[in-house]
Amino acid sequence: MIASAFEYHKPDTVDGVISLLSKWGDDARVVAGGHSLIPVMKQRMTDISHLIDLGGISELKGVSIDGDTITIGAMTTQHELATDEALAEAAPLIREASLQIADPQVRYMGTIGGNVANGDPANDMPGLMQTLDATYHLTGPAGKREVKARDFYEAAYFTAREDEEILTAISFAKPSGGFAYEKQKRKIGDYATAAAGVMITIVGGTCTAASVALTNLSDTPVYCGAAVDALVGSSLDDTTIKVAVAAAVDASDPVADTRGPVDFKKYVAGVIVKKAITSALARA
Amino acid sequence: MNESIPPKEERMAALSGLGTSRKRVEDARFTQGKGNYVDDMKMPGMLFGDFVRSPYAHARIKSINTEAALSLPGVHAVLTAADLEPLGLHWMPTLAGDKQMVLADGKVLFQGQEVAYVVADDRYVADDGIQAVMVEYEELPVLVDPFKAELNDAPVLREDIADQSEGAHGPRRHPNHIFTWESGDRAATESVLSEAEVMAEEMVYYHRTHPCPLETCGCVASMDKVNGKLTVWGTFQAPHAVRTVASLISGIAEHNIRIVSPDIGGGFGNKVGVYPGYICAIVASIVTGVPVKWVEDRMDNLMATAFARDYWMQGKISATKEGKITGLWCHTTADHGAFDACADPTKFPAGFMNICTGSYDIPTAYLAVDGIYTNKAPGGVAYRCSFRVTEAAYFIERMIEVLAIKLGMDAADLRAKNFIRKDQFPYQSALGWEYDSGDYHTSWNKALAAVDYQGLRAEQAERLAAFGRGETRKLIGIGLSHFTEIVGAGPVKNCDILGLGMFDSCEIRIHPTGSAIARLGTISQGQGHATTFAQILASEIGIPAEDITLEEGDTDTAPYGLGTYGSRSTPVAGAATAMAGRKIRAKAQMIAAYLLEVHDNDVEWDVDRFSVKGAPERFKTMKEIAFASYNQAIPGVEPGLEAVSYYDPPNMTYPFGAYVCVMEIDVDTGTTEIRQFYALDDCGTRINPMIIEGQVHGGLTEALAIALGQEIAYDDQGNVTTGTLMDFFMPTAWETPNYQTDFTETPSPHHPIGAKGVGESPNVGGVPAFSNAVHDAFKSFGLTQSHMPHDHWRIWKIANSLGLHD
CATH class of the missing domain: 3.30.365.10 (Aldehyde oxidase/xanthine dehydrogenase, molybdopterin binding domain)
Structure with a gap:
């Protein structure tokens, strides 16, 4: 459980990172909080010659709320997300989800950028970003570009990010309406057995907008379009919710692991989605 | 004046x-x-040794190439079985009378087995060396199911002793069979069972788990060639026995060996045995002339050093229609892994499993235990219990519940009806023990009163009715346990380890x-x-x-x-x-x-x-x-x-206790919440009530872990699937409930101050209490037995199989 030797770089600008990535190519990796990468290096499941620490780049840190748009720097920690009062006011769903990630020690180090960019379907933030319909901001040798969170994930650990790009920030429209992030886990520090992020807007008794997404129930985070279709336009009666839950479960594709077999996970997914919808509805 | x-x-x-x-x-x-723990030790010139471990559960080793590793700067030596063989140290005796490979001798028998030992400047270079050792394996069929060990097509694991029909504990009937150990009167028990008015039968499995102490195993070995003295600082729960064993197997005179256990960060049985890491560090220090340290990482610890339990206990219990127990029968299939490395007194290859009549006056009983080799790590240590006593307590406390269901009796009443009475002590059990003292009815009544047992049953019935009406998806389980331990091994006349009396x-x-x-x-x-x-x-x-x-x-x-x-x-x-x-x-x-x-x-x-x-x-x-x-x-x-x-104690001591666990169970998610846990312990004279309370809290928390999720699981290829703390359940403060502790005080009549020992009681009694609560919640839907660990998905499976889901 010791990583092989590597060169450690700590540039202080994004450009510095890009030039290192361009120089070392596949031999280099960026590290944010390190919770995913370092264990893999220690188990020697990956061999990295150049580790580029993003911790020295001040432009990657912090939360800004500009009118209706919320932008969060990639190196903002989960602890900061959970304790930022302005963010909690503007988007309380972020705090609710952040506090369900791992444990306080992990949250002091773990960052939102690392969480979403790694492409691990077990991470909570990618699912949440589906719910929020967030936009990811990438910078590479060819300059800057934006990718919708819902278009970012291709398969487990495979994303739309190019090897020489880094994710610098995420942004999303200030959410409105009711919200919930529900998660079942075996213990503190664990990944989700099943988790769901839900947003619901109600106008005059009718659901005018909704969003439903799942964490760790497929090899990518899952945005549940069919579930949203069921909810929007309805009065959110029990039958509708049942249909939406069934649609979300249908969109899941979990694999068996030590958390349990597939039939169990699908069943719990239904329970968790229903809980999240019910909770979001109560806050709408 | x-x-x-x-x-x-x-x-x-x-x-x-x-x-x-x-x-x-x-x-x-x-x-x-x-x-001051082993890993805190730093000595001038000290090197670090670490293992190349087998990725396979069963494979022949075709070659080991150490050249590339030896050429790395900072790597001093790479030991293989071939290097240890001239010293006679490529195998070592186990505490159970078997022998174990120190380094793989021609084949590997479990995933994580020690194959080669790299000695380097520090642990970083050692790990580089490990990666550079090239081992060529030829995979062999894997045996993970002990019930398939004696089938015709079963692979023979221990080729070294395949033709030996006699083992350390009597006849072996198959190359994968280690021993049969019997206790009690088989014929009489079978006769009682066949004539019984009521008989209940069940397979009770106590799964494989691991003591997982906070500090892993390790040592620093230092051979001083000038004065010929070997000093080993290590995580030893039995330093003197280690010295004697080290002398016997190394040939170094015992007065020239000094074993030191510094501060130890938890043992729980994991640090009783002798491990290849100790032997290799000693040999490496002799070879290099400088101190050599070895410290496991967490994955090494979970995968390779001693596990606990893995007992398949087939039970039969008989009673009169009125609920007076007449007989108990148990056949245990004991999965020992690749080597029999249990740490039991020599004459007890299944430990004190024959305390399995528990707190009850059972006139006739019989126990047989078959030890089996499989492609799993060796061990079978007493994880926070006396030898195999948790297995025994879990078995009898489950069988009592199963019998209560069969009789249609309340399980608390059934216990009270069958307790050994205070006036029966000293009590001779059907399986040969003399219980020194006890007052079970007093402890039981105190416990039931403290939790308002009748009130709990009424609340449970109300909840069940509400569940039936569709008003809730949560059930209440009331887990009962009255355990009797047997600790303090022990009288030299029947307790020794490798011939060393257990004074x-x-x-x-x-x-x-x-x-x-x-x-x-x-x-x-x-x-x-x-x-x-x-x-x-x-x-x-x-x-x-x-x-x-x-x-x-x-x-x-x-x-x-x-x-x-x-x-x-x-x-x-x-x-x-x-x-x-x-x-x-x-x-x-x-x-x-x-x-x-x-x-x-x-x-x-x-x-x-x-x-x-x-x-x-x-x-x-x-x-x-x-x-x-x-x-x-x-x-x-x-x-x-x-x-x-x-x-030299004249007898064992017999601590006991009465535990009640009240659990809320969500049938849809399989999640559990411990609403109340009451633990009454009688450990005789109480030396330090605060330390007793701390011991009870710790032992109960380990019991909670074991009952609700902690396991060493293997897939069908013998890969460990729970080799990190992500999957191996270690409760944090978050998962740990509040405990209510209580006591009665029945001094041991033969102990100079009447004390009996308490550290392990909460684990022994806690596991059945937690498990019985899960079973109890589903009892009215027809559940009689479901195997631990009761993690979310297994509880969900119970509910699912009972038709409680849409």
Whole structure:
């Protein structure tokens, strides 16, 4: 459980990172909080010659709320997300989800950028970003570009990010309406057995907008379009919710692991989605 | 003349003796990070050794190429079985009479097995060396299911002993069969069962888990070639036994070996055995001439050093229609993994599994245990219990519940109906033990009253009705457990390990100014021996506990003892401490009498002094006596004040307890919440109530872990699927419920101070309480038995199979 030797770089600008990535190519990796990468290096499941620490780049840190748009720097920690009062006011769903990630020690180090960019379907933030319909901001040798969170994930650990790009920030429209992030886990520090992020807007008794997404129930985070279709336009009666839950479960594709077999996970997914919808509805 | 004598109570309080909740003297250093553990040790020139481990559960080794590793800067040596063979150290004896490969000799038999040992400048370079060792494997068919071990097409695991029809514990009927061990009367039991009015039968599985102490196993070995002396600092629960074993297998004279256990960060049975890491570090130190350290990482610890349990217990229990138990039968298939490395007294290959009649007066019983080899890590240690006692307690406490269902009786009533009565002690059990003391009805009634058992049952019935009406998806489970332990191994006449009798020892020296040092043959791993043994001594010799230093773990200074495991420290070394204290007091009495110019029999003990009978104002305190022993020429009395006692206990001790767990279970998610946990422990005389409470909290938390999720699981290729703390459940404060502790006090009649041991009771009694709560919640839907661990998905499966989901 010791990583092989590597060169450690700590540039202080994004450009510095890009030039290192361009120089070392596949031999280099960026590290944010390190919770995913370092264990893999220690188990020697990956061999990295150049580790580029993003911790020295001040432009990657912090939360800004500009009118209706919320932008969060990639190196903002989960602890900061959970304790930022302005963010909690503007988007309380972020705090609710952040506090369900791992444990306080992990949250002091773990960052939102690392969480979403790694492409691990077990991470909570990618699912949440589906719910929020967030936009990811990438910078590479060819300059800057934006990718919708819902278009970012291709398969487990495979994303739309190019090897020489880094994710610098995420942004999303200030959410409105009711919200919930529900998660079942075996213990503190664990990944989700099943988790769901839900947003619901109600106008005059009718659901005018909704969003439903799942964490760790497929090899990518899952945005549940069919579930949203069921909810929007309805009065959110029990039958509708049942249909939406069934649609979300249908969109899941979990694999068996030590958390349990597939039939169990699908069943719990239904329970968790229903809980999240019910909770979001109560806050709408 | 002595003027004012403080009142007796005041003087007793000043001693902090028996019954005092004295704060742990160890904690000042532990809570400040000032402990001294093996991995804290740094020595000049010290190297680090680490293992190349097998990725396969069963494979032949075709070649090992160490060239690339040896060419790395900083790698000093790479040891393989071929290097150890000339020394006769490529295999080592196990504590269970089997032998175990130190380094893979031609084949590997479990994933994580030690294949080669890389010695390097530090652990970083050692890991580079490990990656550079090239091992060519040829995979072999894997055996993970012990019930398939004796099928015709089963692979033969232990080719080294395949043709041996006799093992360390009698005949072997198949190359993958280790032993059959029997206890009780088979014919009589089968006859009782066949004629029974009511009979219940069930397979009770106690899954494979792991002690997983906070500190993993490790050592630093240092061979001083100038004076020929080998010193090994290590995580040893039995340092003296390790010294003797090390001498026997290495050929180094025992006086030239010094074993030291420094601070140990938890053992729970994991640190009783002898591991390849110790042997390799010793050999590497001899080869390189410098100290060599080996410390496992967490994955090594979970995968390779001793596991616990893995007992498949097929049970039958019979009773009259009125619920009086008439017979108990048990056949256990014991999965031992690739080598039989259980740490049991030699004559007990299945430990004290034959305490499985529990707290009940069962007239006829029979137990058979078959040990089986599989492609899993070796072990089978007593994880926070006496040898196989948790297995026994879980078995009987499940069988009682199964029988209650069959009888349609309340399980609390069934227990009460069958408890051994107070007037039956000492009680001879059908499987051969003499229970020293107990008062089960009192503990049981106290427990049921404390939790308002009838009220709980009424609430449970209401909840069930609400569940039926669709108003809730949560059920209530009430988990009962009344356990009896057997600890304090043990009488030399029937308990030994590798021929070493399981006595223990204490040596006391009183200093001239009236303070003292006591050394014991045991070794604390967090139990607080330096606190509690000083309390025993304080009460015996009238010197304040704070003036008594306790020392353990250095074989050059401590008297010989068999170490700390199986709750044996208080029953055996605690007794030795009291007995050595009494020798001190006997000599002190002679000195006091001389000083007071009266006959020996004319003085009497008074808390911290001897007084002249009838003239309490004439006395000599222990402090005065201590000084006199060093500066007075007393006719017929040797100078100094020292004593040593080696204590061979006349019997085991039998702690017991009554536990009740109230659990809320969500049938849709399989999640559980412990709403209440009441634990009544009777450990005889209570030395330090605060430490007892801490022990109960810790043991219950390990029991919670085991019952609700902690397991070492293998897939069908023998890969460990729970090799990290992400998947191996270690509860944090978040998962740990609040515990209500309580006690009764039934002293052991044969122990000098009546103490019985408590550290392991909560694990023994806790697991059935948690598990029974899960079973109880689903009882009314037809569940009789479901295997642990009761994690979310397994509980969900129960609900699902009972038709409780849409």
